[in-house]
Amino acid sequence: MSLFDKFAPLTAGYRKLEGRKVNPFNIAFDVILSPTEAMLKDRHVLLLGTNNYLGLTHDPAVIAEAIEAIRSFGTGTTGSRIANGSYDCHRQLERALAEFYGRKYAMVFSTGYQANLGILSTIAGKNDHLIVDADSHASIYDGSRLGHAQVTRFRHNDPDDLARRLRRLAGVPGDKVVVVEGIYSMLGDTAPLRDLVEVKREWGAYLVIDEAHSLGVLGATGRGLAEAEHVEAEVDFIVGTFSKSLGGVGGFCVSDLDGFEILRVASRPYMFTASLPPSVISATTAALHQLRSRPALRHQLTENSKRLYSGLVDLGFYLGPQPNPIVSAIMPDAETACALWTTLLQAGLYTNVSLPPATPRGLALLRMSVSAVHTYQQIDHAIALFAQAGRAIGLIPRARARRRATYASPGGETTIAGDEAQG
Amino acid sequence: MALSAEFLPIVWTYLTESAICREAFAAAPKRERERRGTLIAMIWSGLVEIGLCSAAMNDPLPSIRTVVLETLRASTGDRVELSDQTNIVHELGLDSVTIMDFVMEIEDRLDISVPLDRIAEVETIGDLVATLRDLKGKG
Numbered sequence: 001m002s003l004f005d006k007f008a009p010l011t012a013g014y015r016k017l018e019g020r021k022v023n024p025f026n027i028a029f030d031v032i033l034s035p036t037e038a039m040l041k042d043r044h045v046l047l048l049g050t051n052n053y054l055g056l057t058h059d060p061a062v063i064a065e066a067i068e069a070i071r072s073f074g075t076g077t078t079g080s081r082i083a084n085g086s087y088d089c090h091r092q093l094e095r096a097l098a099e100f101y102g103r104k105y106a107m108v109f110s111t112g113y114q115a116n117l118g119i120l121s122t123i124a125g126k127n128d129h130l131i132v133d134a135d136s137h138a139s140i141y142d143g144s145r146l147g148h149a150q151v152t153r154f155r156h157n158d159p160d161d162l163a164r165r166l167r168r169l170a171g172v173p174g175d176k177v178v179v180v181e182g183i184y185s186m187l188g189d190t191a192p193l194r195d196l197v198e199v200k201r202e203w204g205a206y207l208v209i210d211e212a213h214s215l216g217v218l219g220a221t222g223r224g225l226a227e228a229e230h231v232e233a234e235v236d237f238i239v240g241t242f243s244k245s246l247g248g249v250g251g252f253c254v255s256d257l258d259g260f261e262i263l264r265v266a267s268r269p270y271m272f273t274a275s276l277p278p279s280v281i282s283a284t285t286a287a288l289h290q291l292r293s294r295p296a297l298r299h300q301l302t303e304n305s306k307r308l309y310s311g312l313v314d315l316g317f318y319l320g321p322q323p324n325p326i327v328s329a330i331m332p333d334a335e336t337a338c339a340l341w342t343t344l345l346q347a348g349l350y351t352n353v354s355l356p357p358a359t360p361r362g363l364a365l366l367r368m369s370v371s372a373v374h375t376y377q378q379i380d381h382a383i384a385l386f387a388q389a390g391r392a393i394g395l396i397p398r399a400r401a402r403r404r405a406t407y408a409s410p411g412g413e414t415t416i417a418g419d420e421a422q423g
Numbered sequence: 424m425a426l427s428a429e430f431l432p433i434v435w436t437y438l439t440e441s442a443i444c445r446e447a448f449a450a451a452p453k454r455e456r457e458r459r460g461t462l463i464a465m466i467w468s469g470l471v472e473i474g475l476c477s478a479a480m481n482d483p484l485p486s487i488r489t490v491v492l493e494t495l496r497a498s499t500g501d502r503v504e505l506s507d508q509t510n511i512v513h514e515l516g517l518d519s520v521t522i523m524d525f526v527m528e529i530e531d532r533l534d535i536s537v538p539l540d541r542i543a544e545v546e547t548i549g550d551l552v553a554t555l556r557d558l559k560g561k562g
Contacts, residue, residue, distance in 0.1 A: 150540075164531075356520060
């Protein structure tokens with residue numbers, strides 16, 4: 001008997017992957033050449049799975065700020081905001097975020113994961129209720145579990161199911177807090193936010209939206225899905241991350257609810273962890289400035305996403321329901337996902353494999369994320385490699401590409417491209 | 424045949440368990456709950472007329488245990504013998520998300536919500552039945 005016996009089924013699955021030449025869950029890049037290119041040993045690869053939506057990781061202005069901050073303030077803060085003090089840059093970033101979102105309050109956390117942990121575990125107390133979308137990110141589940149509220153999940157993107165669950169709680173004491181995401185990280189679909197907001201309002205619940213994958217991606221000024229759907233006033237808390245469109249690491253929450261600041265001494269994932277290094281904070285402030293002052297990046301990202309999405313649909317791949325920067329090809333099984341991933345990598349294209357239980361409904365996914373700084377040539381090259389690899393492993397027909405149902409159906413509703421995906 | 428309100432939950436159950444009906448509902452405008460009600464009634468009376476749904480009316484409220492077993496069989500197939508002692512994780516090999524998804528089916532059928540910490544406590548089918556009885560009793 002060993003301490004790790006309980007992981008036997010997981011170990012068996014992982015061993016299978018380790019038996020492959022390259023393990024999709026254990027890859028290390030030797031050189032990052034740019035937001036879209038890297039070296040794996042001596043192989044040059046095109047990066048299509050980094051969440052680097054705006055390509056700001058290598059932005060000269062962002063890098064300059066980070067270097068300046070390290071020179072002036074050192075490599076780390078060596079302590080927590082509460083116990084060891086904030087630096088002025090932490091406050092500055094919080095003010096910049098509050099101003100960007102047009103909200104009174106903003107709090108910065110050391111990771112996006114901790115932002116969900118810190119907010120969800122704290123705002124919903126012992127007799128309160130968290131109702132989370134079933135496809136929520138692990139950090140939402142973990143944040144819910146860390147607190148003492150009763151947690152239930154509602155069917156993914158189903159306002160009627162949310163309403164049923166809130167109805168069952170009618171008359172039960174305690175606040176009700178609904179948690180959804182802007183863009184869901186596995187299939188790249190957005191929440192039906194206007195409908196959800198209507199339900200939330202009808203039942204007097206609070207609403208938290210995690211815009212991790214939609215900040216800098218959606219909305220007239222890049223604030224995310226709530227802005228795009230014109231319902232920001234109805235969203236009580238917006239949570240987000242610095243590690244995707246802003247190219248750094250860290251998380252935040254903004255809100256207009258008075259009393260918000262008490263969370264600084266109530267939220268344990270905020271209090272009992274070291275604050276972000278000045279370089280990360282200054283880089284993030286600079287990246288936020290770039291995000292705001294260069295809307296062309298966001299527009300290019302939309303164009304690039306559509307180009308990749310329609311290219312893969314044309315080839316006959318089954319994709320998530322909407323052409324957002326997360327483009328996921330639905331694979332018949334985990335083995336095929338890994339086989340396609342390996343074939344693509346050998347041809348010089350890096351993507352991600354996503355497997356259950358991290359994925360909804362037991363789906364095996366070959367997941368990609370598009371960047372604003374991908375060129376059309378790079379995207380077309382990626383599509384060509386998908387055609388080659390897909391045919392090589394017998395996943396798509398060898399004959400010329402078939403045209404499939406696309407994201408724009410006559411009713412304007414979105415559907416999953418390809419029928420089998422509905423199962 | 425007129426549709427009486429007490430049958431609606433059962434109708435709902437039968438309709439949502441059929442893949443064809445599920446798609447029909449997915450295609451319907453999402454937020455029009457009233458229209459959805461009418462749609463249920465229409466489909467229901469059609470099904471009754473052609474004699475497909477009489478079984479439902481003869482068996483109005485299945486027991487919690489029956490609901491659990493039926494729902495589990497739908498996700499595991501008939502290949503496994505199910506009893507109160509069956510361990511859901513080890514014997515049926517369901518991962519955490521699959522278990523939460525199948526509890527969701529049961530929640531719909533019984534019109535209750537099962538908090539996630541209660542699901543986490545469940546090991547066997549017997550545990551689950553006991554938890555559901557407890558929650559249903561409270562409601």
